Amino acid sequence: MSGLYPIKFKPIFHEKIWGGNRMKTILNKDYGNLANCGESWELSGVEGNISVVSNGFLAGNDLNEIIEIYMGDLVGDKVYEKFGVEFPLLIKFIDAQDDLSIQVHPDDKLSKERHNAYGKTEMWYVAGTEEGALINSGFNQEVSREKYLEYLNAGKLTDLLHYDEAKVGDVFFIPAGRVHAIGKGCLVAEIQQTSDVTYRIFDYNRKDDKGNERELHTDFALDAIDFSYAREYKTKYTLEENKAVQLVSCPYFTTNIIEFTQDIDKDYNDLDSFVIYMTMEGSFDIVSEEGTETIEMGETVLLPASLESIQLKPNSERVKLMEVYIK
Structure with a gap:
């Protein structure tokens, strides 16, 4: 026996211009003096943001260190053979008190070529919401590359996007290449590949506290976008007790x-x-x-x-x- 036990980690909190306070009020997390806590990285192997154990005899060790020691006993033999000491998933809570930018993530192939990183396929579970809160996933019609650029350049990209009103329990699967955005009022749990590669397409012309607009990645995004259209983007499921x-x-x-x-x-x-x-x-x-x-x-x-x-x-x-x- 390895002696391993259910392991908890210290959340890594990130301040965001669109963040709020529901990490504290709903999820009971103490994020200290941050003005707007937008993200709690629950479990992360992302360089510079490696999770640290908070319970048991491994407390104080980081995720990479314990994978190095316990290997397949910790992550599974197949997982260890494929990923080594790099943990393959990034687990987060996201509190959006304002609209997040419209964005897209590259797939494994494109991300490897450009950034020597994994792509980012992810999913969201809506854990909290305010009335009228929206989630964007995909397009609301068939869209060509030319039509997309026409609307983007005219500042009308949102006219092409599919929006669902967010309800607690809603699930959205976001494969790499799908344009998406979390809307104001949503608290979501996010499960994704270990990757921090995001192409920001449109940010509502917002400025930071220094008066600068955030960087957009228009050209990079163009090669990453899947322009296909689906009638339904929300995942359907039925709860079964126990x-x-x-x-x-x-x-x-x-x-x-x-x-x-x-x-x-x-x-x-x-x-x-x-x-x-x-x-x-x-x-x-x-x-x-x-x-x-x-x-x-x-x-x-x-x-x-x-x-x-x-x-x-x-x-x-x-x-x-x-x-x-x-x-």
Whole structure:
């Protein structure tokens, strides 16, 4: 036995001009003196933002260090063979008190060529919302490259974009290449490939506190955009109490949602991967051979691949969490 246990990490907070205070008021996070906390990086292997363990005997070690020590026992043998000490996912909460820029991410091929980095396919789960809050995912009609440029140059890009009114529990899968934006009033959980490559297309002509507009990446974005059109961009699913329901399955990650009101036994013997839990509602205990770990609303925890059999015990009437792993 490796002696590994459910591992918590210190959130890494990022101030953003569009950020707010719901990391504190809804997710119970203490981000100190930041004026506008826009992002909480829950689990990150991004250079310069490596997560540090906050619980148990590994406290104080960073994510790369513990992968180097425990390798496949921590992340799964297949994952370790492919990614080495680089953790393959970036897990965040995002609090948008203003509209985020309209953006797109390159795929693996383009990102490797330009930035020697992974591409960015991601998904969002809406954890909180204000009335009228919108999510943009994709186009609202068939769009050619020429039409896109015409509307962009005329400052009318939003006329081509598909918007959904955001409701708590909504799920959006954003493959690399899809134009997207989180709207004012949305609090979302984001699961993505480990990549910080973003091409900003339009930023509503906003200026920072020094009077400068943020940099746009118009030309880079043009080669990355998938111009295809879909009638529906929101992921459809139906919750089933005390059972895992799949939200997204792609080569980069699989995400399920589990809503439970009673004890649940989880058997990960056939899964050669770490598992991440993001707590959307309630509080629960993870019971394993290594002991009991309590997870609160808004907390994220990493289950090592070696922890194959556990029990989830609710401490509140209802618990809702996302379960993330790599198949």
